[in-house]
Amino acid sequence: MTAAELYQMLRKVQEPKGYFFNQDRARTLDLLEGLLINKKRYGYMCCPCRLASGDRAKDADIICPCTYREPDVAEYGSCYCNLYVSQEWNQGQTPVVYVPERRPPEKMAF
């Protein structure tokens, strides 16, 4: 599957839930490419902006969409990677700030 195909497939599922891809298409496709790379490496789509442990169970919270997407988009208008954003974020109505890592350090499997 290509990043472009993944884009179309996910978009249909995620937009009705209120999660939109970053309108910066190149960046979005780059991140989706990262997901496909991690799928090949580890067997699951680990977040491209976090280091995978290789243990699916231990990384369950950072398999995209991660469990931190909801609170991050609610608070910052964007997930940690700037992959999923709110409509307001895409329309420039939300200040673009760096989304800090919400994952508790103790969750890290290494």
Next chain:
Amino acid sequence: MSEPVKLYALSTCSHCKNTKKLLDELGVKYDVVEVDLCQGDERDRLVSEVKKYNPNCSFPTLLVGDKVIVGYREQDIKEALGL
């Protein structure tokens, strides 16, 4: 002599790519290690190294001399570089 600059990154991370791009645009000489491309003991060693500077072990983690910048924070990076 300017301070040593070292970047711990992930090859799939867009914030890390933005950080590299910024450093390149600023003409900064730096070492970069992409931890996700390393395996086994090397990877474990790097993870504990990153944790010394950034307990969250998140990326990018940028060292400028003894200063640590976590995340793609353009202003903080420029300030740390004295630019």
